Amino acid sequence: QVQLVQSGAEVKKPGASVKVSCKASGYTFTGYYIYWVRQAPGQGLEWMGWINPNSGGTNYAQKFQGWVTMTRDTSISTAYMELSRLRSDDTAVYYCARSYSGNYGMDVWGQGTTVTVSS
Amino acid sequence: EIVLTQSPGTLSLSPGERATLSCRASQSVSSSFLAWYQQKPGQAPRLLIYGASSRATGIPDRFSGSGSGTDFTLTISRLEPEDFAVYYCQQYGSSPQVTFGPGTKVDIK
Numbered sequence: 001q002v003q004l005v006q007s008g009a010e011v012k013k014p015g016a017s018v019k020v021s022c023k024a025s026g027y028t029f030t031g032y033y034i035y036w037v038r039q040a041p042g043q044g045l046e047w048m049g050w051i052n053p054n055s056g057g058t059n060y061a062q063k064f065q066g067w068v069t070m071t072r073d074t075s076i077s078t079a080y081m082e083l084s085r086l087r088s089d090d091t092a093v094y095y096c097a098r099s100y101s102g103n104y105g106m107d108v109w110g111q112g113t114t115v116t117v118s119s
Numbered sequence: 120e121i122v123l124t125q126s127p128g129t130l131s132l133s134p135g136e137r138a139t140l141s142c143r144a145s146q147s148v149s150s151s152f153l154a155w156y157q158q159k160p161g162q163a164p165r166l167l168i169y170g171a172s173s174r175a176t177g178i179p180d181r182f183s184g185s186g187s188g189t190d191f192t193l194t195i196s197r198l199e200p201e202d203f204a205v206y207y208c209q210q211y212g213s214s215p216q217v218t219f220g221p222g223t224k225v226d227i228k
Contacts, residue, residue, distance in 0.1 A: 035217070037164075045156075045164065045207055047217040061216065062120070095163055102211030105154035105169035107176070112163055 002026035004034075004096050004110035011116045012086050019082040020113045022096030029077035030054040032098040035106055036070065036081045040092040050099070051079055086117045121146055121212045123220035131228040138195040140223045142208035147188050152211040155184055155193045158222075159204045167206075168193065195225075203227050 007021040022034060036048040049060035051070040058070050069082045079096060094113045097106035122145040132138055142153070150171040156164040166175040168184035171191060181196040195202055208220040 037219075044221050045158075045209075045219040047209075047219065050217075097163075102217075103149075103151040103170055105166045105175065105209070106156075106164075107166045107169075109163035109165070 002108050004098060004108055006094075006096060006110040006113045009114040009116070011118065014087055014117055014119055016086050016117075017082060017084040018086060018115050019080055020094050020096075020115070022079045022081070022110050024077045024079070024098070027098075029072075030074060032100055034070075034072070034079040035097045035099055036068075037095045037097060037106075038092040039095070039112075040089070043092075046092075048081070048094075053079060083115075086115075088117050088119075091115065091117045120216055121148060121210055121218055123208055123210060123218055125206075125208060125220035125223045127223060128221075129224045129226060131226055132198055133228045134198050134200055136198050138193075138198055138202070138225055140193040140195075140206055140225075142186075142191040142193070142220050144189045144191075144210060148191075148210045148212065150187050153184075153186070153191050154209045154211075155182075156207045156209065157202075157204045158207065164207065198225070 005023045010018050012018050030053045033050045035050045038046050048064050051058045053072045072079045096110040098108045099106045124143045126141045153171040155168040158164040172184045183194045185192050205222045205224045207222045
């Protein structure tokens with residue numbers, strides 16, 4: 001079946017970087033964008049950006065430009081999101097989700113990866 | 120950036136009742152680029168509606184979406200016990216940038 005499986009929980013110190021993976025299966029990886037969305041504890045959803053796995057092209061939310069890097073490895077159908085210079089308020093659940101295009105919404109989501117930033 | 124406002128913040132209803140959730144945008148949104156999601160505690164969001172009014176695969180027909188311009192609505196015709204959750208609207212706009220509303224919690228009265 002179609003699914004996105006994310007890497008496990010991470011605990012990082014302030015100033016460190018984290019890299020979260022998102023492995024796709026059950027569909028053609030290069031046929032759908034991968035979006036990254038985060039959710040701080042008790043808060044709403046925040047879009048971080050997307051990557052086009054076919055071209056490698058990216059589009060980041062203005063807030064995250066210069067701070068987030070999204071990449072992919074088509075040989076293993078996996079997308080990555082790396083966030084640098086972590087702060088305590090980056091503590092959140094990070095989700096990947098696929099979208100055929102902007103007008104089709106995000107129809108399949110990963111299970112989420114909890115990133116905790118604490119000294 | 121387009122800002123989405125959802126109302127009410129919390130909706131307290133009983134099973135079998137009708138739920139009407141509102142999403143208002145700070146500027147006009149193409150209907151093609153408005154979606155609704157449901158999220159239950161500890162779970163990832165689930166796509167309900169895309170293109171303002173099209174149900175995603177496997178979504179029951181008690182869920183419907185409508186609206187255009189700056190005002191959009193998600194209606195749940197008869198609440199089932201599994202429908203008590205938080206609902207988010209989301210738009211895909213120019214730049215292109217994506218924004219989510221703050222959410223409406225539907226809880227049991």
